[in-house]
Amino acid sequence: MTPILIALTIGIPWLGAIIVWLMGDRREDLTHWVSILFSIGAAITSVLLLPNASQETALTIPIGGDFGDFTFVADGLGIFLSVIAAVIGSLAVIFSKSYMKGEGSLGRYYAFVLFFIGAMVGLVLSSNLLLIFLFWEITALCSYALISFHNDDPKAVKGGIKALIITSIGGVGLMVGALIVYAYTGSYDINNFLANYSTIPGNILALLAFGFLIAAAAKSAQFPFQTWLPDAMEAPSPISALIHAATMVNAGVYLLARFYPAFKDVPYWSEAVMIVGALSALLAAVMALVSNDLKRVLAYSTVSQLGYMVYAIGTGSVYASQFHLFSHSIFKALLFLSAGAVIHSIGTRNMLEMGGVGKKHPLVKWVFIIGALALAGLPILNGFWSKELILESGLKNGPLWLYIVMVFVAGLTALYTIRCVWLVFFGEPRSDYHAHAIGWEMIAALLPLAGAALVSWLAAGRFSVLLGEKSLPFHAIEPLPYKEMMHEILSLPTLVVMAVITAAILLWVFRKKLEGLINGLKSIRWAAENSFGFEAINNAIVKVTQSTAEALRVTQTGILNWNVFGILASVILLLAILVLGA
Amino acid sequence: MTSNFLFSSLLLLPFLAAPIVYMLGRSTARNGNVLGISLTRALTVFFLLVEGCLLYLVVKQALSSGGTYLLIGDEPLVFDGIGLILACVVLFLGLMVTLFSIDYMSNEKGEEKFYALLLATIGSIIGLGMSYDLFNLWLWFEAMAISTYLLVAFYNDEPPSLEAGVKYLVQSAVGSALVMFGIAMMFSQTGSTTLTDLWQMTSSEAPLAKIAGVLLIVGFGVKTALVPLHTWLPDAHSQAPSGISAMLSGVVIEAGLVAMLRAISMFGKVDFNWGAILIGFGCLNILVGNLMALRQTQVKRLLAYSSLAHVGYMLLGFGFGMAFGRFEGAAGGFFHLLTHSMMKGLAFLAAGSLLFTLHLSKQEHVPLTLDDLNGASRKYPVAAFALGLAVLGLGGIPPMAGFMSKWQVLVAGVKAENTLMLIVVIFAALNSILSLGYYAPLVNRMYRHEPSTAVEQGNKMPGLMIIPLVILSIAIVVIGIWPSSVQFLTEQAGLSLLYTFFY
Amino acid sequence: MNLPIPLVVLITILCLAGIGLYCLLITRNLIKVVIALQLIVKGAVLAFILAGNMTGQLNLAQSMALTVIVADTIVAVVGLALAVQIRLKTGSLDIKSLSSLKR
16 A cells, blocks of 8 residues: 555656646636646545555665665655645645736746645655655756746846755765765665665764765755755745745755764764854844845745754754644645735835735734744744754754854744834835735635645654655654653743744834934944845856866867877877876 | 678678679669669669678677687788677668768769768778777778768868868878877887787887877877867868768767877787876866857767767776776767767768758858758758757757667766766766757757748758668667667677786 | 888888878868878878788778778769868868868
8 A cells, every 4th residue: 555655646646737737728717627626636645655664665666786775765854845845846836827827938937836746745755865866856846946936027037046056066065975875775765775874984974974964954955055944035936935844845854864874973973063054143133124025035034943853963853853744744835825926916125115014914824923932932832842852952952153153043032023024014005005805715724724824733753654654664763752742842941942932022012212222233244234244255166167167178279280280289299197106 | 701701891891782782873873774773772782782791791690609700811800899780880870870871972973972982981990899909990090081071071062061171181190190100119018019929018118108098098189179189170170061070079079089098909908098098088088078069050060079078088988998898888989989979970860951941952052051051940840859859958958869779878987986076976967067058959859830031942851861860769768768778889898908908 | 221111111201290290280271281181191091001911901901901992982973072062162172261160
């Protein structure tokens, strides 16, 4: 049963992708419906997989040679992520029916969305590292294709290529790691590696560990690779919700979680992971505070929340990171989709041109506020529980100064969230926008997510069993029963965090009276608006490469004598090398 | 006896077919006979199919009799894994190119020459793959070179095309002269040019062998487009008819590479240096090829430079095979040879189909620029999709075949368990991403909504032209998802290569 | 002076190849380029004969030399044909003017 379900969960969306691509734009309505049908099919099969979680390899496709056998295993960790991918995927597709109405190239759009859903499911369910890398790159390909979906817009093209290249650079880390695993253990199998990682020499294992950290950082838009995610916001909003908030960017966290047991003893690795997470969380939160673009604020907050997850893994609490991932997927997808509804309705992303949208769309206002409160970590929404769990673990297992940073970031999160809600939904309209109606498909996608953001934490007990007992045998996931979680969270440190969050909210309420303080922080504001110089570094690298390439073109002189000279020169050079080498 | 008969007909058929095709086409074209020229085309396809059947029969024979070889005088021709993979690749791509060229070349004068020379090229590459004698190898190599000289300069009314032909001819001729000197040196040391004899040679007996090795590497390297010797390649690839660009990039330069590997096989045991030279050239090729391609504005020139980079990946694979005895490297090199021939063949054919519909079919001999591609997907969905698939595959993105073959090459590098090789692997992988810097914008252009004026005014694409594009696209994706479907070819070739190195 | 014949041949080979390569590096006339190629190849033909003489395989060497001459003539013919066509189309045989393809 399990093998069939796995094959279906990957196969249904891929089949749908091919069909939708071939259908093209000929019949718009049919294209929408066919995509919805296939995405819901994948969601159903993925949910059906839930009770079948097991540690056994479920499906083996023999390939042989240097590619290993393509194996799939439906363990708790993988299934949980595949359900997120397929279910939120289907909601995003439903949302798109209204959002993408009347757009051209719908076939291409849906084909890549469906292709992505299948690849993401494959990524988390496969237990062969080559296969993981293959799906990893396919998700990057889909993300690139969808970011630059509006190819006529140079910003979209640039954002897409940037995302592709940065995530691929990170992919090199994963690739080298996978090759090392194969070369030293003779198999690509994750379980085999986790059982035998101690046979790999220490320095090679360190290379492997840091290679995977680079891969994870690039994919999850962590420091120092965070620059691609904000630029990816040129994608249509459902794509931002699905790929750049709820699923693909989690792949990095997933990778770290999977391999944590093998790497935790590598010197400095855990520290590096914690610092990467904390730095990303801090820098992104500051940038979110000063950005005026609604989608970019959400993108920065994604980087920041992913930072929490990475930090959690560094502190050794894989469970907390996955729990936060679960909550974050829900509330961030909700935020992006409702932001998409707002943007679709009034036609701008600039928050300074919004204001008072809540009066036009009260329902969207309320679901957005639910998502925002979850993001800020206010009780009793799902974000509260998972974030507290991470902070508890940080206090126990990490250095104190990093804990303080993370608590501070929790305050910042509350601050930028309330600023964002205020600017968009409250006050008076700051430009004469015209609010269009919102389609029922959008509402249909938003309501389940809002409900889940309110109650998903109630599933913590089940979740703990799924992850703790049904994941692969070599996993360091400590199941945390419900009562223990409550006990752990309802303690003194939580009150400290709550106090910080309350202080942040008060800061916003009394912002007029604190102008002196705000003006004092102008330099930080300036630095944050310039993305702390990372954008400049990116541009410099691109420019140096381009000018080197341009300079090198001189060597192609087009004159025959020089061409012959090249031949003679290489004969002489090779002879010289041989003489010197001998 | 039958085995020898089959084997010699496999080698001879293309050379018998070439004059037949030429004379038939020539006699009918003069009278403007449409039926005759169609018959010429059909005959070319027919001969290629017969050649394919012969190949199948020879393989069957070889499997049942435990090997097939032929002795002409003292010079042996051996049917081994390398010959098999080269023959398969050249026949498959040749067939695709022939199908593609039926419409592409239909406006040109001297169409029959094209098919005859194409058959001769295919025949000489098949022979080259099976030659076990240095001099014989050179002869097949020269036959291949001469037929491609004429094909590169096929548009003999266009000065750029003639220029490309001359540069190609002169540089190849210099290379082939160097090869001759190398062979003569080897011959003077051992009194034989047969590979099996040369393998017995030791360096103390043959002091000149090292110099000969350098001359052979550089001589064959001209055709393989090793980096300082590559200057003919972008010109020839961009000026030849697109089908020939596909052949040049897909098999001719690889045939040069195979010839080089055969010619230096006696150094496999000697010491480490020779494999390292291949790896060094590989790195140089990858870097220079990618950087040069980054700023190109003409599509075919861009693809030509990317061929440099891909030869580099093959060189890495073979270098790992030679320097460290890694079987993965040898097999991976051949796997990349195979996938590259399909992907680059597809890229050139797809670019050619757009060049044809946008310019050539209106009798304009101008290059296809990147700007011309804008919005091509609206009007030419299949060609745009095929080109996008091909270039993304070349950039190493799954699920296209290029990903798997690059992977296998890099597996060998890591398995060498050598720090320097690990750096080479990372370097190659990073370069693969650099190549996305020019492939990805190309794909984006084709999916724009605003078409370029060239696309708006383009003609309809002939239906027959689409067939090879579709076949190649499917093949690329199938191999990408199921790499072991061609493993019987690549592994045999890898084994044969390691045998020639270390027998 | 009494030089042994193989040495004389060797010197001739080196001279032919050297002159040919030097010529390829400096000449700008296409016809001269073809002539230079011929010079180098003639050196190679002599090298085959010399090698055959050294190893006592003269008949094999002779057959090789003949084959090389045939193949090389074809190359020369193709080269000259291209040169003629270039002269007809561009009105010049200068290599410098034949550099429209670059970068």
